[in-house]
Amino acid sequence: MTRILHRTIGADLPRAVAGQGVYITDAGGRSFIDGSGGAAVSCLGHGHAEVLEAMRAQMDAIAYAHTSFFTTPALESLADRLVALTPPGLDYVYPVSGGSEAVEAALKMARQYFVEIGQPQRRHIIARRQSYHGNTIGALATGGNALRRAQFQPILPETHHVSPCYAYRDQQVGETPEAYAARLADELDAKIRDLGEDRVMAFVAEPVVGATLGAVGPVADYFRRIRAVCDRYGVLLILDEVMCGMGRTGSLFAFEQEGIVPDLVTIAKGLGGGYQPIGAVMLSDCIYRAFAEGSGLFQHGHTYIGHPVAAAAADKVVEIISRPGMMDHVRAMGDRLQAGLDAALGQSPHVGDIRGRGLFRGIELVADKDSKTPFDPALKIHARVKAEAMARGLLCYPAGGTIDGRRGDHVLLAPPYIVAPGEIDMIVERLRDAIGAAVKGV
Numbered sequence: 428m429t430r431i432l433h434r435t436i437g438a439d440l441p442r443a444v445a446g447q448g449v450y451i452t453d454a455g456g457r458s459f460i461d462g463s464g465g466a467a468v469s470c471l472g473h474g475h476a477e478v479l480e481a482m483r484a485q486m487d488a489i490a491y492a493h494t495s496f497f498t499t500p501a502l503e504s505l506a507d508r509l510v511a512l513t514p515p516g517l518d519y520v521y522p523v524s525g526g527s528e529a530v531e532a533a534l535k536m537a538r539q540y541f542v543e544i545g546q547p548q549r550r551h552i553i554a555r556r557q558s559y560h561g562n563t564i565g566a567l568a569t570g571g572n573a574l575r576r577a578q579f580q581p582i583l584p585e586t587h588h589v590s591p592c593y594a595y596r597d598q599q600v601g602e603t604p605e606a607y608a609a610r611l612a613d614e615l616d617a618k619i620r621d622l623g624e625d626r627v628m629a630f631v632a633e634p635v636v637g638a639t640l641g642a643v644g645p646v647a648d649y650f651r652r653i654r655a656v657c658d659r660y661g662v663l664l665i666l667d668e669v670m671c672g673m674g675r676t677g678s679l680f681a682f683e684q685e686g687i688v689p690d691l692v693t694i695a696k697g698l699g700g701g702y703q704p705i706g707a708v709m710l711s712d713c714i715y716r717a718f719a720e721g722s723g724l725f726q727h728g729h730t731y732i733g734h735p736v737a738a739a740a741a742d743k744v745v746e747i748i749s750r751p752g753m754m755d756h757v758r759a760m761g762d763r764l765q766a767g768l769d770a771a772l773g774q775s776p777h778v779g780d781i782r783g784r785g786l787f788r789g790i791e792l793v794a795d796k797d798s799k800t801p802f803d804p805a806l807k808i809h810a811r812v813k814a815e816a817m818a819r820g821l822l823c824y825p826a827g828g829t830i831d832g833r834r835g836d837h838v839l840l841a842p843p844y845i846v847a848p849g850e851i852d853m854i855v856e857r858l859r860d861a862i863g864a865a866v867k868g869v
């Protein structure tokens with residue numbers, strides 16, 4: 428009997444004992460192709476020799492130094508590298524140890540920024556329904572996932588939510604993408620006015636929505652209009668790229684494809700590629716200067732921020748991701764994955780939508796394709812797909828149940844960027860068979 432408190436109590440999980448490339452092996456000798464990189468984490472696959480070497484060298488030099496006493500060459504190199512790779516406007520890096528921590532830090536930065544510049548009345552956070560931004564109290568409050576929030580609701584700080592950009596379900600018949608984007612931007616505009624034009628501190632959104640919607644990107648113009656609304660009222664735009672960032676969608680940041688730059692962006696997962704727990708907030712020069720010229724202190728911090736071994740791992744991961752050809756490969760493999768899924772599953776009466784960008788793809792499963800009627804949540808189709816996929820040696824990331832009062836099942840694919848064409852085809856075949864088995868007879 429295990430003494431681990433698993434998320435699903437008593438879950439009988441295989442024991443992972445080895446990982447190499449896109450494969451994980453369990454104690455029974457079974458091999459799994461890592462079609463989701465865990466939860467879009469393992470962007471360079473497992474056992475990457477260069478990352479391991481960078482970590483080893485750092486451990487030999489010094490494994491830990493507290494950031495109130497020291498900086499390290501690894502952390503400085505990581506920050507310089509990230510800033511050099513990021514569009515102008517995001518010029519500083521605040522290191523943390525994961526995605527939820529990044530979101531918490533970004534929220535506190537936004538709040539402190541307004542205190543520093545003499546607008547302490549700004550306190551409201553607006554995010555989107557059906558979103559997930561982490562499990563700590565502030566991040567959970569920001570997310571609009573009703574199921575995850577339900578029992579914690581009484582202890583969550585007040586937040587506000589508007590509609591997500593979810594064209595498959597919410598773009599009306601006959602409505603152009605531009606009109607849909609304008610409608611959503613107007614909704615945000617109205618929400619800000621409702622709360623008080625000078626009372627809102629931040630709008631938080633995930634550019635390509637991962638865990639709660641399944642690789643749903645924005646329609647054209649959406650983020651340009653959202654940026655304009657935020658600018659109109661002096662609201663900070665926080666983009667959560669914990670899942671979709673670090674090259675996952677075919678550019679280092681997903682927002683680069685939208686022609687805008689946020690005030691703050693959160694990253695994690697692919698930043699450390701699973702080799703170490705690490706995240707970061709990248710912030711604008713304007714926010715940095717408000718702190719520097721104001722109190723001279725960011726009133727926040729954790730013991731393990733900027734951990735040297737994590738910084739060394741992330742510095743190497745980002746260096747590898749940014750090598751010439753890497754993003755071309757992500758886009759090419761992403762196109763192959765989309766084409767393969769379209770061919771294998773596009774005609775299925777239970778596959779409503781196949782979407783995504785780069786190596787970030789989602790499949791929405793429905794009881795009826797024409798009416799887009801979701802499956803009964805009691806059927807737990809997403810959990811069945813996961814089990815059937817694992818039985819076939821495939822790891823995919825399922826989500827479903829009741830999300831913000833709406834039902835839905837989807838499967839997320841996020842394979843490592845080093846995936847080969849034949850492995851993409853293998854993922855498609857195994858997923859096709861797993862979905863076929865999961866929906867059989869329902």
Ligand code: PMP
Pocket residue numbers: 466525526527528530559560561562633637638667668669670695696
């Ligand atoms: N934001 C997003 C968009 C995420 O997908 C996640 C994790 N799934 C988080 C935040 C939280 O990250 P972590 O689990 O590392 O705390």
